[in-house]
Amino acid sequence: MSETPEQFTFDFHKEKAEILRASDDLQIKIGDFAGPLDLLLFVIRQEQANIFDIPIARITEKYLEYIQVMKKLDIAVAADFLVMAAQLIEIKSKMLLPRDPLAADDEEAEDPRQELVDRLLEYEKFKTAAGMLYERSTIEQAVFHRGPIETDGESAEVDATVFDLLTVFQQMIARRADEIKMEIEREEISLADMIKNLKRRIFEEKELSLMRFFEEMRSKQELVTAFIAVLEIVRTEAVRLTQKQTFGDVILRSVTTDAH
Amino acid sequence: MSEAVAQQPTRTPAELVALVEALIFVADEPVTSKVLAEVLDEDKGAIAAAVEQLQSEYEARDSGLQIREIAGGWQIATRTEFHEEVRKFLKTRPSAKLSLASLETLAVIAYKQPVTVPEILEIRGVQSATSIKTLLDKRLIVAKGRKEAVGRPIQYGTSKEFLIQFGLKDLNDLPSFEDFEDLVQ
């Protein structure tokens, strides 16, 4: 830690430790950690353990403790965190196994922790790189540019990526699917159904206000269907149209019932 | 308004000039001395002196830029003598954003090619004539023969230019829905 290269001094774990120290209880959420390796590194630091000689039993216990706290706060602990917990337990149990006495003396038995340590070391480098990016973006946010001026649109080059293309295409397909679904829903009332419906209403209610009937229509398409239905029913059935005053409401009245 | 003398920052005159320059630069319209004085918590006399200093510096070093007084405020602008070069330069600027309509049309053509205008209409639900013209002008799409259907409509597809601009080796490189399935949950 002595020779920290110039500017990349940002340390997420230190920050986190300070935040934790500031608050009394363990208000930790899964979102506070970028992943299981992040949490594991954090635990190792908190316990001031040597990464090259991890006291696996203690660290596993602490890791599980954190997972428990998270479980209480978050509805579901992400699967990746649980996978890591399982791996830790596996390593722990491997380490409890007695050394194979048949193994050659000179050949030091493979440390069950080795793979995990390698992963942690590799991961920590990326984590440091993330800290560097964080610092860089902070510096960049302190730099300002001249506001945009009008550009002319004749140039050939295009400011878009294939991802934009796909996104737009997806949104378009989704939008069209919605529209088509709505159209289908609307068209569900066919002329035949409309006539049947209208007939039932007239025979049930004896008198039907056309204005009210038309007002019930939910779309232009339905309204047209309704209108045709009225024309059709007047033409084929014993139904009478009456109007009390010019431009007033028109009442549909069944005449067949009267005749019987 | 800014009588808070206690808070008066200790700046050298040179620092104030530099600050004034930075603020005039980032502003999207001419900045008045009054605004500068308030933001920097200086009095208007100091601001006026700084702007004057800045102006004469720009003059003295024959800068390509000038500090202009416009509509009662200060602004950085290119020197008028350079208008020809500036205009020529602006014409070469890329970064022309495609409108959403054009981007949509291009997406349909890219994923459904070869495709006719009525087919594009069918998918987008709106007329796409203007967008198709834009895309043809930008050489992102090309006509690819006619469809053996009523009216024998022209079919469109993407061009080689399209591949170049979108950094694709060939059309198989286009991302598919499956590629992003996990991402778009």
Added chain:
Amino acid sequence: MSEAVAQQPTRTPAELVALVEALIFVADEPVTSKVLAEVLDEDKGAIAAAVEQLQSEYEARDSGLQIREIAGGWQIATRTEFHEEVRKFLKTRPSAKLSLASLETLAVIAYKQPVTVPEILEIRGVQSATSIKTLLDKRLIVAKGRKEAVGRPIQYGTSKEFLIQFGLKDLNDLPSFEDFEDLVQ
């Protein structure tokens, strides 16, 4: 491209410096020496000299602005020291920072590019779909073809926007990955 010696404009070096300044100023993103050379019909050497001259002039006079090399081009920007005053003036707050997860994913992509989603998972030990989506939305990363492997997964790399937003000349401007080894205690 600009071999038209007959048309070579007769400019003094100082005029060229001024012109370069004007063009960098009007550009809304970093301008390459190549573009400047073409527009001004000068050779790249002359442009490079002019930019260098300009840069040292800005330094020398303690300007509030700076000439920076970003994403392979030149750009005028305010000096970082003034960020507080500038922000106060523009009434802006720092824009939303990337989450820790997104920063990590971006770091993996920056140093391992081109890299696929499973490879990122391998390093980070956690699903990165949401982060990748965020980074794509912010245009910090782009799809870079497919890997010739089972399922031909999409590979990701950083974009020009990444260079701009992180103030990098080019990818070589990133600290080398080995440098981070010293930090791991």
